[in-house]
Amino acid sequence: MSKILMKGNEAVGAAAIKAGCKYFFGYPITPSSEIPEYISRKLPEAGGVFLQAESEIAAINMVYGAGGAGARVMTASSSPGISLKQEGITYCAGAEIPCVIVNMMRGGPGLGSIQPSQADYYQSTRGGGNGDYRTLCYAPSSIQELVDYIMLAFDKADYYRNPVLIAADGMIGQIMEAVEFKEPEPIELPPKDWATTGTGGKRKPVIVNSLYLQAEELQEHNKNLEKKYKVMEENEVRYEAFGLEDAEVVCVAYGTTSRIVKTAIKQAQAKGIKVGMIRPITLWPYPYDIYKQIGPNAKGILGVEMSLGQLTDDIKIGIAGRLPVYFNGTQGGMVPTPGSILAEIEKIAGGTK
Amino acid sequence: MEQKVIMAGFGGQGIMAIGRLLAYAGMLEDKNVTWMPSYGPEMRGGTANCAVVVSEEEVGSPLISKDGTAAIVMNLPSMIKFEQELIPDGKLIVNKSLIDIEPTRNDLDVYYIPANELALELGNSKVANMIMLGAYLEVTKAVDIESVLKAFVKVFGENKSDLLPLNKEALIKGAEAAKK
Amino acid sequence: MTIVYEKSKGLTDTPFHYCPGCTHGVIHKLVAESLVELGVLDDAIGVAPVGCSVLAYNYFNCDMQEAAHGRAPAVATGIKRVHPDKVVFSYQGDGDLASIGTAEIVHAAHRGEKITTIFVNNAIYGMTGGQMAPTTLVGQKTTTSPFGRDEAHCGKPIRMSELLATIDGAKFVERVTVDTPANIRKAKKAIKRSFECQIKGEGFAIVEVLSTCPTNWGFTPLKALDWLRDNMIPYYPLGNFRDFEEGK
Structure with a gap:
């Protein structure tokens, strides 16, 4: 099509x-x-x-x-x-x-x-x-x-x-x-025998209730x-991830923000910085396990979100204290720019130099 | 090459329409495209604008923020606002019919197109937007004019196909005006 | 042995949890009998409210959904739109319908939603322990109007039937009570007609039933019936406010 x-x-x-x-x-x-x-x-x-x-x-x-x-x-x-x-x-x-x-x-x-x-x-x-x-x-x-x-x-x-x-x-x-x-x-789905459709005199009444x-x-x-x-x-966990094994910096973002982060990652790679990325596609259940694949070269994780560190909390759970977690976000309807993300990536990559 | 163009003017100048045409044409050429409108209270009065990205690769940010490769500005407030969003050497297509001053930046590649006058020469003031799009395509080669014409029927419907020759003329006239 | 009385097939065998003297039981029976007599019990889908009749889903012998407080008309709307050929009803109290769910009932009526609502008005919040309802009478003492409802402070009680009868989509609106056998017969007639209104596809139908709450009013069941007659009926006049056939 x-x-x-x-x-x-x-x-x-x-x-x-x-x-x-x-x-x-x-x-x-x-x-x-x-x-x-x-x-x-x-x-x-x-x-x-x-x-x-x-x-x-x-x-x-x-x-x-x-x-x-x-x-x-x-x-x-x-x-x-x-x-x-x-x-x-x-x-x-x-x-x-x-x-x-x-x-x-x-x-x-x-x-x-x-x-x-x-x-x-x-x-x-x-x-x-x-x-x-x-x-x-x-x-x-x-x-x-x-x-x-x-x-x-x-x-x-x-x-x-x-x-x-x-x-x-x-x-x-x-x-x-x-x-x-x-x-x-196609996926096999269970019959909705619990639904209120009227008994039709053929079955016992059902109750939909909490x-x-x-x-x-x-x-x-x-x-x-x-x-x-x-x-x-x-x-049901779904995510996109790349470059984790040898990354110096790993960025985490979802939705539109993840696209802006990808633009920043390209710019960072052009400068010779190795950047990996985790993009949760399911926010719940969250892809916590993927953090285990982050290699030994990583200096820090950068959470980028259009909110005040909410996603970043899940990053902290995922990385479980192994690496410092940084936050770069915008709020109120402001959208992050690749430039500000790139600056943060450079800072983290150079942090221990 | 990634084309990131801002199109701006006041409501009724057909800004959103040429944005959609460009995006659709890019899609017909198997490129990755996004079209992002301004929305909300801004839709009523003031400037109308949209950002279009046409790229060989996956599109990153659909927003344009200081990284525009081009801007089509149909009125003065649009030029004042959006010349700031372009990269150095970015292409600025100015509707000379309605804008009688120059941009403040001197590191841009500026084209002055008397779009309204040229449209009137074609007998229809409404195609000033297509004149501007033609000029933009000439200087950026973002997509082929033929793709835009194919997109025209898709975007506006078969019943508008009688307007195709006029719009084609407008695109060509705009392109000629942009040749330096 | 001859059977002289039989419980309606429209009710399950689950014993009611209602307090002694409460009229919910009578009203349940009237609804169940009406569904059976109209031959639509197997096609009925009911919506239970939050309030004393929250467990109504255990008593009506048809498919039931439990709704959030006040939302029964919206839930019933969702069901009816999916099953336009079924008979869908909500059963709601006065806190549910006349307070937290006012928007839902007004707009269900306004859309002419082809559902039936049984509205049990006992002028008090029963289940939560006798707080003031929008229907509580002026001067009536409740746990949140300990000095009696003060009109200057919280207005006069709301008359939902009169309000809903102003809405074009409401095709059957009647207020009844169940204090005497004669009134119970009238109530049954109104409830049955409210279902007929739906079955004929006329529009929204509601029957407001003035009810007692001996427990929270602090009366014996008989005294509560007297109180209903002396205080509620004068303020909430019985009668039909709207019928889908003119002149009825």
């Missing part, structure tokens, strides 16, 4: 429809409003339903209802809107309702800005809602990856009966790039969820 030029937010909608998503409930917010706009035009053609909810909260609860009723369903928003959705996300996690939630991150805290940001890293990886739960979280760095991982997200959501997040910075939503819609690899009033029962439920999360940790 040939490539087409597509804007990130529109590609979100196209990928969801291609993945068989039939229901979308959302609320407009910059910089992700083109997602509901696109889907409101295209989903009815595909036999689905788009509904603009009265609020972000209502939207995610409609997702809960539709997902619990057995449908492939999605919502999308940007940071403050995703904050409002946290209640619904933890209910979906607790009741094990598959759904896909796209966050085109913008600057925060509070109303923040509408410019690109990655400051919802904690919220995406540590659970923004209450309780012990985990959500698979993909962080695409191009429109092609955005499309590929949204399509994969629906399968993973159904496979694990779990919400899946797409954490993209606002820039991914706004840029246009060439994209190809590949046929996803309430366990008996502490023992809830603990049991928590332990079952933990088992599922462990399987996800074992099987």
Whole structure:
């Protein structure tokens, strides 16, 4: 299939429809409003339903209802809107309702800005809602990856009966790039025999629920969820890494930031500095193990993010004290420049000279 | 060679459109491309601008920040803002029809194109943007004019194909104007 | 042996957890009977709220989803959009519907969402221990209005049926109570009609049921019924506010 030029937010909608998503409930917010706009035009053609909810909260609860009723369903928003959705996300996690939630991150805290940001890293990886739960979280760095991982997200959501997040910075939503819609690899999915479809008089009623009033029962439920999360940790980690064995400096970044870091790495390599890179594609589960592959020449790790050291905390867990960890970030909608990253790389590489 | 071009003007000058044309044309030539618009409140009034990267290799930052290889500026505020984002010897394509002063930097390769007048010579003031794009393609060879024409129908739809000859003329006229 | 009474098939065998004298049990029964009599129990999908009836999913003998506090109309919307041919209902209390979930109920009505809502109004938060609700009467003492609800401080109680009846998408709105056998019969009729409204595809339907909370009101069950008659009905008049067939 040939490539087409597509804007990130529109590609979100196209990928969801291609993945068989039939229901979308959302609320407009910059910089992700083109997602509901696109889907409101295209989903009815595909036999689905788009509904603009009265609020972000209502939207995610409609997702809960539709997902619990057995449908492939999605919502999308940007940071403050995703904050409002946290209640619904933890209910979906607790009741094990598959759904896909796209966050085109913008600057925060509070109303923040509408410019690109990655400051919802904690919220995406540590659970923004209450309780012990985990959500698979993909962080695409191009429109092609955005499309590929949204399509994969629906399968993973159904496979694990779990919400899946797409954490993209606002820039991914706004840029246009060439994209190809590949046929996803078929995956065997369990039947949704837990979904509320009406008994039809043929089976016992099912209950979609996250309430366990008996502490023992809830603990049991928590332990079952933990088992599922462990399987996800074992099987779902995705990353890109290069040049770790002989690197003097290792950069870690994801999303748009990782692309800027790659530009800086090329510039550093031209100056004779050996730079490796780790790019987490899943923010949860996080690729902690890859840090073991960093060779003995490394002098330090540089975390680059559009936030205040949130990703860098995971770097520290990954490197487990073996090497100094440096942080180079921008906030509020500012985007790092290759020049500032290069300067930091040079500083770390020359640090022990 | 990586082309990183900023296109800027005021709303209605067709800035976003020529950006998309360039990106689509690059894609048709199997190059890696990104198109990045300004967004938010800036969309209403003031300047409209977009950044396009066309590259043989994987595109790094889709943003242009002090590393632009070229800029197309359609009005004065755009020139003041974006001449600062170019590398030394960067190409600055200036719409002379609306900008009557020179850039402050003297290390740029500047081309003055009377885009509005040239468009009027073709009988349609709306193609000033295509005149500017033609000039840009002449000085950078970022993509082939033929690719832009192929992209035209893809971007604007088959029903706009009757406008193709006029737009082709505009591209060529812009290219000629940029020949020094 | 002749069977003189049988529990509705619309209810499971799980014993209710409700306090003695609470009218939730009666209302559950009316909903269950209505679903059975209309022949739609097997097609029904219910949404339970947060509040005293949080465990309603254990009692209704049909597919059920438990919703977050106040969100039942949004959850029901999601279900109904996926299964437009099923009968979807939410069962909500006054804290759930008239306070934290006001936006959800108003907009479900406003969209003309083809769902049925059973709204149990007992003028208090029951499950959390008797706090003031938006429906608590002026002067009524609760654990968060220990000196009685003061109108100047927190306004008068909200009348949801009257409010919702102003919305075009709400095609059936009726307020009933279950204090006497006669009123229970009327309540049953209204609940049944609210499901008919949905089955006919008319639009949003709600039945507000004035209910007692002897435990948190601090009365015996009988005294609670008196209190309901003397205090609630004068402020919350019974009757139909909207029917999908004019003149009904």
